[in-house]
Amino acid sequence: MQADSWWLRVVRGEARTPGQRLAAAGLWALSVGYGLALRAHLAGYRLGVARRTRFPALVISIGNLTTGGTGKTTASLAVARWLCEQGRRVAYLSRGYRGAGEREALIVSEGFGPLLPVEAAGDEAYLVSRALPEVFVLVGKDRRRTGALALEKGADALVLDDGFQYQRLERDLDLVLVDALIPFGYDFLLPRGLLREPPSHLARADGVWLTHSDLVRRSDLEALRARVQSLAPGARLWETAHRPVLLRGLTRDDAVAPEAVRGRRVCALSGLGNPLAFERSLERLGAQVVARVRFPDHHPYRADELREVLPAQASRAEWIVTTEKDAVRMPEGDFDKPVWALAVELAGGPGAPALSEELGWLLAAKQNR
Numbered sequence: 001m002q003a004d005s006w007w008l009r010v011v012r013g014e015a016r017t018p019g020q021r022l023a024a025a026g027l028w029a030l031s032v033g034y035g036l037a038l039r040a041h042l043a044g045y046r047l048g049v050a051r052r053t054r055f056p057a058l059v060i061s062i063g064n065l066t067t068g069g070t071g072k073t074t075a076s077l078a079v080a081r082w083l084c085e086q087g088r089r090v091a092y093l094s095r096g097y098r099g100a101g102e103r104e105a106l107i108v109s110e111g112f113g114p115l116l117p118v119e120a121a122g123d124e125a126y127l128v129s130r131a132l133p134e135v136f137v138l139v140g141k142d143r144r145r146t147g148a149l150a151l152e153k154g155a156d157a158l159v160l161d162d163g164f165q166y167q168r169l170e171r172d173l174d175l176v177l178v179d180a181l182i183p184f185g186y187d188f189l190l191p192r193g194l195l196r197e198p199p200s201h202l203a204r205a206d207g208v209w210l211t212h213s214d215l216v217r218r219s220d221l222e223a224l225r226a227r228v229q230s231l232a233p234g235a236r237l238w239e240t241a242h243r244p245v246l247l248r249g250l251t252r253d254d255a256v257a258p259e260a261v262r263g264r265r266v267c268a269l270s271g272l273g274n275p276l277a278f279e280r281s282l283e284r285l286g287a288q289v290v291a292r293v294r295f296p297d298h299h300p301y302r303a304d305e306l307r308e309v310l311p312a313q314a315s316r317a318e319w320i321v322t323t324e325k326d327a328v329r330m331p332e333g334d335f336d337k338p339v340w341a342l343a344v345e346l347a348g349g350p351g352a353p354a355l356s357e358e359l360g361w362l363l364a365a366k367q368n369r
Helices: 004-012 018-046 073-083 123-131 143-152 198-205 220-233 275-284 304-314 355-367
Strands: 058-064 090-094 106-110 136-139 157-161 173-179 209-211 237-251 265-271 287-296 319-323 339-348
Touching: 004 018, 004 287, 058 073, 058 304, 073 090, 073 123, 073 157, 073 173, 073 319, 090 123, 090 143, 106 123, 123 136, 136 143, 143 157, 173 198, 173 355, 209 220, 220 237, 237 275, 237 355, 265 275, 265 304, 275 287, 275 339, 287 304, 339 355
Parallel strands: 058 157, 058 173, 090 136, 090 157, 173 209, 209 237, 265 287, 265 319, 319 339
Antiparallel strands: 106 136, 237 339
């Protein structure tokens, strides 16, 4: 199964038939309407008609301009871990996905690991609660409500996941991720492209983190840096990489170094907004990626579909390798090949500062303004 739907082909500019070109025109018209609605929404806050809530806590937002694929979960984990190391009581606030937290605030963790199964919590919140059991994890569309609950439980620092478009909360830092592989969502707003906001809105950011910077040519990265600096002259740029740290067995009983994939024929299995970054990371580790099985982002895997798809798609592979976010959604069962999840962490790109230095500088600069 491939994630390349007709919509994605149109979005990428691959519309060739008359029907596809007509669809592209229709999606463009819808994107114009979306843009007008977005401008009206933001104008309400800019003019003071709509009010933002200020919490007595440090609030750091991790967001992006596009739909999925920039590495927000990895970045949010890195920021939450750093805050814990600073002695903070940290809460991670997630909007949720496909029903999780839509109608009520869900407490996924009270600082002792996951309280809910992944089906109820959502993959990102569940992954954070398992990776950082000391962090409060709450899911809900209304982050003012989940933030207030977190403060009641003693949190003094809030990590607002996917928060750039969430205007109802004041934040101390607005960090925006731009994926170096697909930086600006094919330069169209939804649904004609992948942009949730125009690139010019980067001007609101305190920091712009160029993710997957190690997976593109230096000349392309320098061109991207120049464009971002023109769009957000007041923001600090940081080049980042998703550094592989471990290959973990699907049941978490086994673990090997990521270099163990070197020379092996692997099937890259993922349900991500941008699977290309994951697949290129495997290739950089020396794996022979002989099959790419791509499901839609946040796909709820079923044992029957995996039994149907994998034997044919992965017939030439020795191993099946997926991501940690996919692994928590994957049913345990009998696979005819070893299944490994590639664990990664956010790090500075070559020659870039460390995460601790970057965050320390940003907070100090913001406080001195």
